[in-house]
Amino acid sequence: MEQNCCYHITKDILVNGTPGPATTARSSDDLYDMSCDAQSHDAASPNVCFRFLKEVVALLVKEVLKDGTDVNKKVVEFRHPDELMRILDLELISEPTSNSELLQLCQQIVKYSVKTGHPHFFNQLYGGLDEHGLAGAWMTEALNTSQYTFEVAPVFTLMEKVVLDKMQQLIGFPEGDAIFCPGGSIANMYAINLARFHCFPEVKRKGMNGLPRMCILTSEKGHYSLTKGAALLGLGEDNVVKVTTDAAGRMRADALDSELTRLKSQGLVPVMVNATSGTTVMGSYDPLQPIATICERHGVWLHVDAAWGGSVLLSDKLRYKVKGIERADSVTWNPHKMMGAPLQCSAFFTRHKNLMTESHSTNAVYLFQQDKFYDVSYDTGDKSFQCGRKVDVLKLWLMWKAKGTNCFASEIESAFDCAQYLANKMKVTEGFRLLLEEPECTNVCFWFIPPSLRNQPETKEWWTKLGQDDGGRNDACGLPARRRPCQLLPDGGVQHQLYDREHGLRGAGDRPPWAGLVASLSGAGLVASLSGAGLVASLFGAGLVASLSGGS
Ligand SMILES: *Cc1c(COP(=O)(O)O)cnc(C)c1O
16 A cells, blocks of 8 residues: 655755655655646646545545535434544554545545535534635635735735725724634624723733723623633623623613613723624624613723624615614624635724724734835734734635625525514414514524423423423433433523434434424524423524424
8 A cells, every 4th residue: 555755855855846756755655646647747846636635625525515415415424422533543643644544534534524514404603505605715725825914915915905894884984994813702802802902002011900990791692702702801701791681682771871880880990892783592683873872971892793693784674783883893793604604704893993903013023024015004914813814705705706795685684584484483383482573683592392381380390391301211302312412501491403314303203293394494504402392493594494384
């Protein structure tokens, strides 16, 4: 069997740009295959063929793009960790591994991975597999550069500017600054750091020493990354104040007002209010207009976490949900959520033009020389938390270019229509109870009440039963409980990951009573949450066609 060998830099490479005749790479590495492309092969291009790479691409096309999106195939070959550890040869050893063995390992990697583009992969974030998004992701990897300076990312620097300007325009900031960053959690941390710097610029040099006790405010339903950010940035979890919400999960503006007054009277300095546009579980949109007015009155930075729900900005029909967002100081918006861009694609915006640079720059001389031969204002690296920064823009730009803004908008509108359709079906189907009568976003949260619990007084015990695991017995859904990975939600619901065939949901013998919910998803994800007998599900994404035929 052929072996891969170490590729040493030799004098031949340094002088001629190509390995000399005797290098180990040439003699045995089958990446270096002269047979498959004789014409383009010459001595100046040592890796003309890339047979291994071609085989990996062929594998991905067949097993991920074709079979991985075939409704008749599995979403995942689930194995428990110890079992999977035995199956996969993950160990790193001293000797090289041949390409044919590596290819087998790649096949296993694909086989045991979750096919997130599968129409029956029901989870938040995912809305199928976008061809242009994937092409952008592949191009990004092949070009493998860093976004920090114009000289190493000339095209992507301009592209990032164009895309961020477009998004900023949709938000409605007349000017400002923005950056793609690794996820909404990091974007929210940018917000906290900038808000604090805005209040106390000395914090950059001196830290928190000698400064008054600061706090940030968010709603009870706000994302946990605000709490993480407060911990990480030295504000402390205890200084995250949770504002109460109304029945629809939206921040109560009156409660925000009185909290701000209370905190100030106690000597605390509120540095930021976080309003959420599209809460993660219920999809609620906080009322931005009254919140902005209150923030202006109290002189507090307003951040809008629109990671999930911000994409309504693309739609003239839906953007009323974020009315007032243009009054914010900063915004988080994740195209890797409702716009369906491949992970990661998340952007942070602020209306304050120079603040990111003032707050984050350290002027590293080895990267950001001011006397370069081009306009160094195009170097975006120094305003970032990061040093090297991945190119996240290409996949989104390619999708946007391919669809046009109008098509993006209509996809999002159709996802909202589908959520409404599902909610309407549930209203007229026995056993289903919606958490919100009208969905705020594309999340549809509901309980499934099994026949044995219907028409009974809803005591504390009843709710416990509804939310209870059944200790391993098959429950009303016909599913062995211990096979259902569950996660308790703050509302008492349980979030459950659905794995199509793995749990037999499509099998004839053990159809759950809600199998009447025939969901055919195109560009959509569904988060269903099973809790013993109860069921809480949230619907995300586009194109859900659901028909409900009722409980058992
Ligand atoms: C998902 C989400 C985040 C976090 O975004 P990541 O990209 O997963 O870090 C923040 N806020 C809200 C409201 C979210 O839904």
